[in-house]
Amino acid sequence: MMRYEVYVTGKPGIFDPAGKTTAGALSNLGYAGVAQVRIGKFIQLSCDDSVSLEQLTEMCEKLxxxxxIEDYRIEEVLEGAEG
Amino acid sequence: MSARFGVVVFPGSNCEQDVVYALRFLGYDAAYIWHQDIDLSAYDALVLPGGFSHGDYLRCGAIARFAPAMEAVRRFAELGGPVIGICNGFQILTEAQLLPGALLRNRGLKFICETVPLRVELSVCQWLDLPAGAVVRIPINHNEGNYVCDPETLAGMEVRGQIVLRYCEPDGSRAPEGSAPNGALDDIAGICNESGTVFGLMPHPERVVDGIAGLTDGAAFFAAIARRIEEMVA
Incomplete structure (x- = not known):
């Protein structure tokens, strides 16, 4: 089995009210150095070896x-990387 | 012969009965289409109703757009057949790229349920029986109605007359800071495709046709389709 992680984030310029609100909350907690917070999605996929990176890219583009409105990044989780 | 509307039902749709009730109240023939159906030949016009198709998981409309019926909806639309997407139906049409842009979460992060004034714009939309400049009051009821598209798409839609409805003030003007309660780009509440045959809108006209809720402004959103179909059949 292969494990992949897909990160989906709003494109630059797409207003992210949840991120903005969270940044405000961090500022209220005294973390003055946080310039920006962007909130996105994290998707884990467990696939058998027949699934190619090209297919994963297609999955991201299609669905x-x-x-x-969104950018995505696919990361392969290496064997033994998890505890 | 009265127009036969098909209302596509996805798992999680919840406004299909309102739409069918409204259409029948107005004297039109209406039936449900299950999202697995692929033969839409019995219908003169299609409505994608509101709701939470597939739980709104991933993104609103993202999963529904791949339903078998949606391929048939696409072919129906390509042949110039009337298609209206209301609320979640509008979201599905944008995800299917039958309409440009996308609908984001409301800018204020709140689900909005209220009756709002809307201004009818000068557009190529063939399915709105109202003159440009008319102000109607229709309920909105959504969490993801914040319309966005890139600046080139917006400019193109403006030039081609694809912007059909805008949120406005009660007198029809637009506030300098924007009149869209959900933060929609350029106050956009409804758009159509280039040929004016596919129409998507966030407000729910089906809820205000019979006067029970005090308003009847929604009837005009279905009357033009019905008349056009009756003309074509005659």
Whole structure:
């Protein structure tokens, strides 16, 4: 089995009210140095070896992300990386 | 012969009965279409109703757009058939790229349920029986109605007359800070495709056709389709 992690985030310029609100809360807690918070999605996929990176990219383009408003990044989780 | 509307029902749709009730109240024929159905040949017009298709998981409309019926909806639309998407139906049409742009979470992060004034814009939309400049009052009821698209798309839609409805003040003007309660770009509440045959809007016209809720402004959103179909059949 292969494990992949997909990060989906709003494109730059897409207003993220949840991120902005959270940044305000961090500021209220005294963390003055936090310039920006962006909140996105984290998707884990466990796949058998037949699934290619090209197919994962296709999955992101078709369904997991909406390319009009979101960017995505696919990361392969290496064997033994988890405890 | 009265127009036959098909109302596509996805798992999690919840406004399909309101739409069918409204259409029948107005004297039109209306039936439900299950999202697995692929033969839509019995219908003159299609409505994608509001609700939370597939739980709104991932993104609103993202999963529903791949329903078998949606391929048939696409073919129906390509042939110029009337398609209206209301609320979640609008979200599904944008996810399916039958309409440009996308609908984000409301800017204020709150679910909004209220009756709002809307201004009818000069557009190519073929399915709105109202003159440009008319102000109607229709309920909105959504968490993700904040319309966005890139600046080039917006400019193109403006030039081609694809912006059909805008949120406005009660007198029809637009506030300098924006009149959209959900933060929608350029106060956009409803848009259509370039040919004016696919129409998506966040407000719910089906809820205000019979006067029980004090308003009847929604009837005009279905009357133009019905008349056009009756003209074509005649």
């Amino acid at each position: 997991l992300a909406n390319p009009i």
